[in-house]
Amino acid sequence: MITEQINTIIVFACAAFAAGIWQAGIYSWHSLTLIVLAVLLLLTALWRVVRNYQQAFWPIIGLFFIAGMLCANLDSIVPADAISHHIGKTVTVTGIVDAVPEISQANTHGKQVRYVVKVQNVELEKTGANSASSGKVRINVLYKENGELAVYGDKITVYGKVRELRGYNNPGQIDMTVALKREGITARMSVQEQNIKLNTAYAGYSWRAALADWQAGIVRALQKVMPVNDAAILTAVLFGGYQGINKNVVDDFAATGLIHILSVSGAHIALVAGLIRWFGNQLRLGSRTTTVVAVLAIVFYACISGFTPPVIRSMIMGIISLLAILVERESYAPAALAITALGMLVYQPLLLYDISFQLSFAATAGLVFLYKPTYDYLSAFLPAWLAGPLAVTASAQLGVLPIIAWYFNNFSLISFAANILVLPVVELVIILGLTGVIIYTVVPVIGNLVFVISSLLIGLVMMLTALLAAVPYSSVYIPSVGISGSAAYYLLLAWFYGWRPLAVPGPGQLVRQRPGTCATTVMVIIGLLAVYTWYPRPLSVHFIDVGQGDAALIITPRGKAVLVDTGGSFSSSNYDIGERVVAPYLKHYGVTTVDYLILTHGHQDHAGGAAGIAGRVSVNKVMLPREEYSQAVQALVHTKPAIAIIPTYTDQRFQLDGVDVGIEHAVGENGRNQAVTGNEVSSVVRVSYGRHSFLITGDLEAKGEEALLAAKAVKPCTVLKVGHHGSKTSTTAAFLQALDPEYAVISVGYANRFGHPHPETIRRLTDRQTVIYRTDTHGAVVFKSDGRKLEVDTYIK
Structure with missing residues (x-):
């Protein structure tokens, strides 16, 4: 009983502290107010402890909640000399390379190098003022093939503009900006090779640099004796990271x-811990000696893996689990x-917002709280060798389900079979890989032999995963449920597994005592879900933050989806915005099928993500302008299965659930693809519903606007998606006068090199008192309308 009370108090205190951090992220009170509340709660708790300690529970929990808010407030304080205070300024930064540089092949002529620099000094370009500074800055440099690279510990000087950390501000995505801030990185710079200078080479010893060199040597050894993809997989399971692994294998x-x-x-x-414990039992080393060896093995493994935060x-x-076993206090887990x-x-x-932290603790909590009752239930009708793995998988999956739904919207039904068939082979690969690494360091020839055996097993793993992944309905879509839905899920899960607050009867007891009421309740819930599913919702028009590009999603009242443009990256990296940004956004809002994909034109920033999206969600029809296919459009056309292609023409229209979608302007009415591509062939799309309409103009420039005005084809609209990211050559005064929009949305990348949006375009909009939303400052912009009222919401408030 005492153990249960201790567990309850500590678990609730931790949950309250985490809730306080979360609350501070939404809205936090002044620190002085929080301190006063903390003191009052502390005094209340002490008073109740003296009178009756059992009455002190809620004041203590409240105290931890306030402590969480205070801790978040303190963590958000930025030092006066931080590098982040110089965002937007051109400076000369002097500092120390604080991490092993990340090197990737940018193109055939050079390498992309990413440094993390611990700042010591900043000199402003305009005033020449020189001052000490703190914090870390991430610096991206494109080197020529033979350029001299800095290494960990080197002192360097970098000249350039300090930029704000920036990701894609859309719901349901991993916030990489927060991830960088957890590492102390608060700003970024992108500079040319000539603007970075090595001041002083590091003369001391760096275990991080030595570890990176050692890992690189192991990777080279693996690549000599096994196929490149096998080497990449073994590198991943030993050291982490997906670099070099075939995309289909990752999928x-x-x-x-x-x-x-x-x-x-x-x-x-x-x-690793389980393997050491097994050997310890076989060799009869004793629990204390076995635990010590296991702890040392865990620390060694963490060391060779690079001591990253997740590791x-x-x-x-x-280590805590092993110590709990050693002192025979597993009940305090x-x-x-x-x-x-x-x-x-x-x-x-900020770890509260880290996906690795969330998944690790949710999965571990699932195992701690759910494994034993799940195993007891399964072992009643399954053999122990099957019940054990199934209980482990089910417990962990139940623990992480809302997190998986929020970030990935995908649940693997085949994971139970994979954990029984594939996981043991993968575990053997990990054990052999670690053994091979140790042996290779001493006797390379024998180590290579172990690596070859590991490669054969990796081939078996890839074959099994490919077969299982090909099983129909091996994974299913699950919707995001948010904070309130997640809380309801965990409360319901706890109730099913025996948590009975206020003497609430369990599910079995309820069914036995009130079968009629339970059946009626289930039918009512099913009916409510059916009504919720089929009842028409407002039209929603989403302008997704895809950086320097365009992507607009239209969801009709009954859930049909039209996607206009897909964004796309101009950089030389392999980052696919369609696959990594737009497709997750669609799934987050329940879109698994795009009924119409309309590309205004084939430029990379409008069509570059199309193929990636088609590989992640079903696309029924694609509407393309009559232009020569760009590389991005060709990639879409050649996706499997083939997609129906519809050429666009002026006055082309279709309706979905009462929403009218029309092509106001299209170039090339001769029925053939033109040999010209560019902004001049950009289609103009109008979406109308009730009193409101949305005009999406792609990259239409002044000449195209003049053609529309001359043809008297311009009608007023409620919302204008500003042409060509707000460039000076679009959104002319005459065009604006004819449209008379109430709102304008500019889809634009933060601090883009084109200078978009142009101040003159902003002035023309503000002169007409048009409300302006920008994806670089507001993130995703969502309009909702029932045909009469119109509401707007932004991701960044």
Whole structure:
């Protein structure tokens, strides 16, 4: 009973602290107010402890909630000399390279190098003022093939403009800006090779640099004795990261629920600890000696993996679990888990928003709280060898389900089979890989032999995952449920697994005592869900933040979807905006099928993501301008299965659920694709519903606007998607006068090199008192209308 009370108090305290951090992220009170509340709660708790300690529970929980808000407030304070205060200024930064540089092949002529620099000094270009500074800045440099690179510990000078950290501000996506801030990185710079200078080479010893060199040597050894893809997979399971792995293989691992294996996590740490414990039992070393050896093995594994934050968290959790077993206090596992989470959040409150932290603790909590009852239930009708793995998988999956829904909207039904058939082979690969690494360091020839055996097993793993991923309905779409939905899910899950607050009867007891009421309740819930599914919703028009590009999503009252443009990256990286940004956005809002994909024209920033989207969601029809196909459009056309292509023409229209979608302007009425591409062939799309209409103009420039005005084809609209990202050559005064929009949306990248939107365009809009929304400052912009009223919401408030 005492153990249960201790677990309850600590778990609730940790949950309250996390809730306080979350609340501070939405709206936080002044620190002085929080301190006063904390003092009052502390006095109340002490008074109740003296009178009756059981009455002190809620004041203590409230105290932890306030403490979470205070901790988040303190963490958000930016030092006066931080580099982030110089955002937007051109400066000369002097500092120390604080991490092993990340090097990738940018193109055939050079390498993209990413440095993390710990800033020491900043000199302003305009005034020449020189001052000490703090914080870290991420610097991207494009080097020529033979350019001299800085290494960890070098002192360098960098000249350029300091930029704000910026990601894609859309719901349901991993916030990489917060991830960088957790590492102390608060600004970024992109500079040319000639603007970075090595001042002083590092003369000391760096274990990080030595570890990176050692890992690189191991990778080269792997690539000599096995295929490149096999080497990349073994590198991933040993050190983490997906670099070099075939995209189809990554997709198969994701579809089978084994994607976490490709990143060093708690599963790897648990495997190493379990293996050491097994050997200890076989050799009769004793529990204390075995635990010590297991802890040392975990620390060694974390070290060779690079001591990244996720690895450190997994290491701490593994060590606490081993110590709990050693002192025979496994019953305190919930308290140990909560204390670990609490300690990490106190040290770094922003960890609350880290997907790795969320998944690690949710999965571990699922195992701690749900494994035993799940195993007891399954073992009643399944053999132990099958019940065990199934209970582990089910417990972990139940723990992380709302998180998976929020970030990925995908649940692997085949994961149960994958964990039984594939996971044991993967675990053997990890064990052999680690053994091979150790042996190779001493006897390279024998180590290479172990690597070859590992490669054969990796081939078996790829074959099995490909077969399982190909099973129909191996994964299903699951909708995002948000904070309130997640809370309801976990409360319901706890109730099913035996949590009975206020003597609430369990599900079995309810069914036995009131079968009629339960049946009626189930029918009512099913009916409400059916009504909610089929009842018409407002039209929603989303302008997605895709950086320097365009992508607009129209969702009709009954859930049909039209996508106008897809965004796309101009950079030389392999980052696919369609696959990584737009497709997740669609799934987050329940869109698994795009009824019409309309590309205004074939430029990369409008069509570059099309093929990636078609590979992630079903696309029924594609409407294309009559122009020569660009590389991006060709990639879309050649996707499998083939998609129906419809050429666009002026006055082309279709209706979905009462929403009228029409092509106001299209170039090339001769029925053939023109040999010209560019902004001049950009189609203009109008979406009308009730009193309101939205005009999406692609990259239409002044000449195209004049043609529309001359043809008297311009009608007023409620919302204008400003042409060509707000460039000076679009959105002329005459065009605006004819449209008379109430709102204008500019889809534009933060601090883009084109200078969009142009001040003159902004002036023309403001002169007409048009309300302006920009994706670089507001993130995703969403309009909702029932045909009469119109509401607007932005991701960044």
